[in-house]
Amino acid sequence: MTGGRPERRSHASPPKKVWWFGDICLVARGELSSCATAPLYGEGMGFFEARKQRQAAKVAAKQAAQQQAQLQDWQQNADSLDAMLEIVRDCRNGKISEQFTDTGDYGFMLKKGEFAVAYLQVGFLENVRAPTKYSGGYGGVSFPIFGKVRLNAGKTGGKITQGTESINATDQGPLLITNQRIMFAGTKRSHEWRFDKMMSCSHSPEGSSIFAMTGAAKPTGVAYGKKAATEVQFRIELASAIALDTLDRYEAELVAERTQLDADRPLPPPPNSSTTS
Numbered sequence: 680m681t682g683g684r685p686e687r688r689s690h691a692s693p694p695k696k697v698w699w700f701g702d703i704c705l706v707a708r709g710e711l712s713s714c715a716t717a718p719l720y721g722e723g724m725g726f727f728e729a730r731k732q733r734q735a736a737k738v739a740a741k742q743a744a745q746q747q748a749q750l751q752d753w754q755q756n757a758d759s760l761d762a763m764l765e766i767v768r769d770c771r772n773g774k775i776s777e778q779f780t781d782t783g784d785y786g787f788m789l790k791k792g793e794f795a796v797a798y799l800q801v802g803f804l805e806n807v808r809a810p811t812k813y814s815g816g817y818g819g820v821s822f823p824i825f826g827k828v829r830l831n832a833g834k835t836g837g838k839i840t841q842g843t844e845s846i847n848a849t850d851q852g853p854l855l856i857t858n859q860r861i862m863f864a865g866t867k868r869s870h871e872w873r874f875d876k877m878m879s880c881s882h883s884p885e886g887s888s889i890f891a892m893t894g895a896a897k898p899t900g901v902a903y904g905k906k907a908a909t910e911v912q913f914r915i916e917l918a919s920a921i922a923l924d925t926l927d928r929y930e931a932e933l934v935a936e937r938t939q940l941d942a943d944r945p946l947p948p949p950p951n952s953s954t955t956s
Contacts, residue, residue: 743948750945760937763913767933770917771926779858787855787862796921797856797914801901802848803865804887846889846900854901856914858921861890863901870899874922882912 769778785798852865861872872890879891886908889900903911920929 746945746948750947753940753943753945757937757940759909760933760940764930764933764937767917767920767926767930770921771930775921785853785855787864789857790859793857793859795855795857796918797911799854799903799907799911801851801854801863801903803850803852803863803868803870804846804889804900804902805849806897807845807847807849848902854903856918858918860922861901861915861918872899874919877919880915880919882908882915884908886911888912888915
C-alpha cells in the first residue's frame with residue numbers, strides 16, 4: 680500500500696523457448712515471433728551475407744599480418760645498414776681505434792699494427808671429390824692367394840667414373856679476422872687468407888664465405904651459420920676495406936644498397952584492417 684492505493688505489480692512473461700546455435704535460431708512451436716527481433720551477425724544481414732563478411736575479415740586480417748611482418752623485416756635491415764654506414768664513416772674519418780678497442784690476439788700471432796676485427800668458431804670449407812666408382816663386366820680367371828684373397832687375371836672391360844667435387848666442411852675451429860688477413864686454426868689444419876692476395880670473396884645468406892686466392896688451385900672458405908651471417912660478412916668486408924684502403928668505395932656500396940632498400944619499402948597495413956565496412 681502506498682498512499683492508501685494498492686501497488687501495481689508487473690507480471691513477468693514466462694521465458695521464451697529459444698535456442699541459438701551460432702547464427703541459427705531454433706524456437707519452440709508458438710514462439711516464432713521471438714526470433715524475429717533477435718540480433719543476427721551484422722545489422723539487418725542474413726546468414727550467408729554474415730558468413731561472407733566474416734571470411735573477408737579473416738582474409739584482410741591475414742594480409743595485414745603479412746604486411747606488418749614484411750615491414751618489420753624491412754626496418755631491421757634498414758637499422759642494420761644505418762649502423763654499418765656509421766661504422767664505415769667513422770673508420771674512413773680516422774676513428775678506427777675508437778671502433779676496435781679489443782687488443783686481444785685470441786691465441787694467434789699478430790703482426791705489428793695488426794688488430795682483431797672479429798673472433799668466432801667456424802667450419803673449414805674446401806672442395807672434396809667423391810670416391811671414384813668402378814662398374815662393368817669381368818672376364819678371365821681367378822685363383823686364390825694368401826687364404827681367401829683371390830687374384831684375378833684376364834679381361835676386365837669395366838668403366839671408371841670419377842667422383843664429383845663439392846664444397847664440404849672438413850674441419851672446425853677458431854677463426855680470427857684482422858685488419859690484414861683471416862686466420863683459421865682447426866683440429867686438422869690451419870689456413871690463412873691475406874686480403875692483399877684475395878682475388879674474390881663470395882658470401883651466402885645461409886652463413887658461409889668462399890675465398891679465391893692468388894696462386895691457389897681451388898677456393899676454400901668458412902661456414903658460421905645463418906644467424907650470424909650479416910654480422911660476420913660485414914666484418915669481413917670492413918676488414919678487407921681497411922686492409923686495401925677502400926673504405927670510400929665500401930661506403931658508396933652501402934649507400935647504394937640503402938637507397939635501393941628505401942625504394943623497396945613495403946606498404947604498411949591499412950588502418951582497421953581487421954574489420955570491414
